[in-house]
Amino acid sequence: MERALLNTFGTTALSTIDILAGGLSGATTYKIALNGKDYLLKLEPSAPGITAAGKGLTCGEIATRAGVAPPIYYLDPAEGVTISGFIATRPLREVFDSPQKLLGELARTIRSIHAMPLLPKQNNMVAIADGIFKQLAASRTIGADLYAEVADCYAAIREGFPMGGSDMVPSHNDLNPNNLLCDGTRIWVIDWDAAFQNDRYVDLAIAANFFVADEEQARFFLEAYFESAVGDYKIAQLFIMRQLCYLIYGALILMRTGEGKLALASAEEQAAYGRGLLQEGINNIRSPRFQRSLYFVWS
Incomplete structure (x- = not known):
């Protein structure tokens, strides 16, 4: 240093x-x-x-x-x-003071990421996800019943959804609010250590999990990204990938919380947040919409 x-x-x-x-x-x-x-x-x-x-x-x-x-x-x-x-950042929802403005700017930013030249890092998305859930099992940070549900839901995605297909783009892979900085005019993206060539829907799903509130906003977000109307196939792709990202983020948060490096109150809050993400993914994967989405992906 x-x-x-x-x-x-x-x-x-x-x-x-x-x-x-x-x-x-x-x-x-x-x-x-x-x-x-x-x-x-x-x-x-x-x-x-x-x-x-x-x-x-x-x-x-x-x-x-x-x-x-x-x-x-x-x-x-x-x-x-x-x-x-260093970007003296302002709250995104303060600068972009409507869902349409915010989602439009997020879509533009992600489109710019995906238009970048080929990234030097190459990873296997399926192998990474498999490894995360194996680590979650070994960490024993959640009870056996919850882990069984997580494993079953991940298996439903793994078996029914074509992860790591041919639609690969330069992907940031961690578009959480801490990595999206706004100078009052536009969004800057930081922390590129998790970046590699990946399915374009990973970035879209992660951003959607933090900023998209309902189905209407999800459609608007995708149409702003693709700059055209979208059909059931793309809506289904985003919905399924969002559930996978809920499970992965929840698992990572819980494993880091289990390392014992946080103050007790902070650790409890983080653990509750991680379990909440897992439960959101589980609930959505158990819903009829998940099966309909798989149908649209393969039809």
Whole structure:
């Protein structure tokens, strides 16, 4: 970190340093102030985003060049240190003061992500999901009855829904509100450590789970993304992927809560939130709409 500061600014004399909340990647991020200006400092020891040969652009650099992510001032992928521009963010729902405005801007942002050049990281979505639910079972962070329901619902998706198909695009894979920053005019996307080529509906589903309230908004969101009317097939794709993302996010939150690194009150709140996400996915997968959606996907 000291080397990064010296190479970028010629000094390590920070005015302030504050830790920030992160996303799925596990990176530690800080807001730092130096010479009267704020920056984002990220530490990721696992050095994600490097190509197999150790060359080429990282996912974050590609996003910066595409105008989707803030500027990067320093990057050392081998040591996992990045210094980038800090966005003095405002609440999305304050800037985009109607569901249509917000969902339209989210759709535009996701469309820009999916139009980026090929990302260097390649992962298998099915293998990742399989691994997460195996880890959930081993972690014993939920009771046997709830896990049996989760496993059964994941099996219904795994067997009935074509995950990881041919419609692969550059995907952020963690579009939670912490990673969507608004400068008062537009949305910037940060934390690209979980990015890789993935099914386009993953980004759409994650964003929808945080910002889409009902079926009418879901249709509006998809039509804004595709810039055209959408039929039952695309609506069904989004609905099923949303349930998978509920299960995955719930599992990840509960496993991290079970690591014992949070204060008790915070851990209890996070655990309740994780179980709530699991239950939302379970309820929707048990509903008649899930079977109808599978029919539309295969018809």
